[in-house]
Amino acid sequence: MLNSVIVVDDEASIRAAVEQWLSLSGFSVQLFARAEECLAQLPDNFPGVILSDVRMPGLSGMQLLERLQQQDPGLPVILLTGHGDVPMAVEAMRNGAYDFLEKPFTPQHLMSSLGRALEKRQLVLENRRLHEQADLKAQLETTLLGMSQGLQQLRRQVLDLAGLPVNVLIRGETGSGKERVARCLHDFGPRAGKPFVALNCAAIPEALFEAELFGHESGAFTGAQGKRIGKLEYANGGTLFLDEIESMPLAQQAKLLRVIQEHKLERLGANQSIEVDLRIIAATKPDLLEEARAGRFREDLAYRLNVAELRLAPLRERREDIPLLFEHFARACAERLGRSAPAPSGAQLAQLLAHDWPGNVRELANAAERHALGLGSPDLAPVNEGQSLSDQVEAFEAQCLRAALRQHKGEIKGVMEALQLPRRTLNEKMQRHGLVREDFLEG
Structure with a gap:
């Protein structure tokens, strides 16, 4: 059950009294003296109800209602007035207000109205979530094509993992679509608006691998002219896709493990650490743990990358x-x-x-x-x-x-x-x- 309430009232005594009533009843309360402050800090899909006075300096309660209706028509707004203005109440209800309470009101009357409003909000958000899931599912079906049981399961797994902040290992044969799946994990998750950076570990000479991954400062080595941003830093806020991860040199595996653990990196030739927030999706054909047992891959890195694993069936x-x-x-x-x-x-x-x-x-x-x-x-x-x-x-x-x-x-x-x-x-x-x-x- 949702229990969040935002109270907007320019009278400190009213705010304090309402907060006390609601807090004692188990509600989570946030207070604002002005409507402008509420609008500036209101999150998308706020999981609760707005309780607002009508007559306030700056934006009035009616104007706040109008703005909220434009932003989120399904957000319940309960308006308060001390003037017994029946025409105003009728206008407010016509403009989308959930309820209209006249001051002074009893705690019981307020709790009853809030309870009904929160139930409605819960239904709206659940319906919205189901529609969003259906839209994502339809989009994914046009991206990862196939009617087989394996493809249907893969699409479900992608939708489940896309929104989770975990690293993913994709296993599959050459040409099976590992990068497309990685791209879906990025595009259907919260990092979609940030960079998706792909790097084929088998295509980079070992001598250039560290500079490619971490970047370098000017003069860090012979031929390093100017500063260069590496793939890890460029993917900050987004997703780094490491294809054929089994080909990564062992020395760079140790440094990548440190970045994963500490969320920091250093460019070649630099002494200052740079904080990075990224998700790593790795792809491989062989079993990384078998590669580790053969001494070709770090076992600790394999476990760090394989928080979740997706297997792509061959055609x-x-x-x-x-x-x-x-x-x-x-x-x-x-x-x-x-x-x-x-x-x-x-x-x-x-x-x-x-x-x-x-x-x-x-x-x-x-x-x-x-x-x-x-x-x-x-x-x-x-x-x-x-x-x-x-x-x-x-x-x-x-x-x-x-x-x-x-x-x-x-x-x-x-x-x-x-x-x-x-x-x-x-x-x-x-x-x-x-x-x-x-x-x-x-x-």
Whole structure:
């Protein structure tokens, strides 16, 4: 239950009396003598109620109500007056005031009004939170494409972790989309407006690694002309994405660990520490703890980075996502060129589903772009030896159902006619593949 109340009144005696009543009743109270002070310090989505006098120097209670209605129409405002002005009360209620109390009022009357207002505020904030979650979920579904169970779980994990101030380790094969997932963790969290800095640890020569990561002062070493801000400092307030973290030199691992522990760094050639506030998302293909046991990675750093771990399944383990991704990449390429992408034939889809995709999503995107350009697909392995015929048939059937549902916008009769299936058979197949018609409805 919410219990925060802001009291705005220019009379110190009224403020003191109301604070005493509310505090004894378990409310959290904040006092202001002027409406301008309240507006300046009011946080977004304030979890409580505003209790304000009407007649005050500067902004009046009615003017405060008007400003608050513009900022947050769902914020309950209870106005107080000592003048018994009924027309003013009617106008205040018409303008959005939750209640209007005439001085002197009893504590019981005040508590009753506040209780109802706080209940309403709780419902408004909960409804707002649910809408925001639904919007984020919809945005994420268009960014991390896929209908497989693994992708659905990954999206849930990303939404859960995006708002938490913890470091994350992403494990996955080359081309599986680790940087895209890291970007989602940044974009869907509170650091979204701050820098997202990506650094591929395998692409930097060891001799330049420290300067790249920490920056340097002028003259710190031969060739260091001028001051340079390193990646860690540049990412201050935001997110640093360290791809192929297993390639980081051991000497720099020790220095990175110190930055994580102390939230401070020193540029090369400097004696002054710089405070940094950043989130680190690291990506790796091998198991960092196995690398540590082999002496190639610091075990203490591995634990610091792996507060939470996300595993990206290779494309061969989520074949049902292949047609959707192929269609997406082909359409995106065609739109860039101002042309339409031809739909893949049944034989092409079967070949796509059978291929092992060692390059994962990156390889699939290349194949889709070649298809959109009319260059044909690259040579694909005819059959994946690790997948049975029944598994391939199941994956192809799921794609056919999904394509028909999408084409007919979830209209079951159209899908039945297109696939020549009776209603009962179609229902059984949709249930087996986890398909729900509501997911394909227009709009």
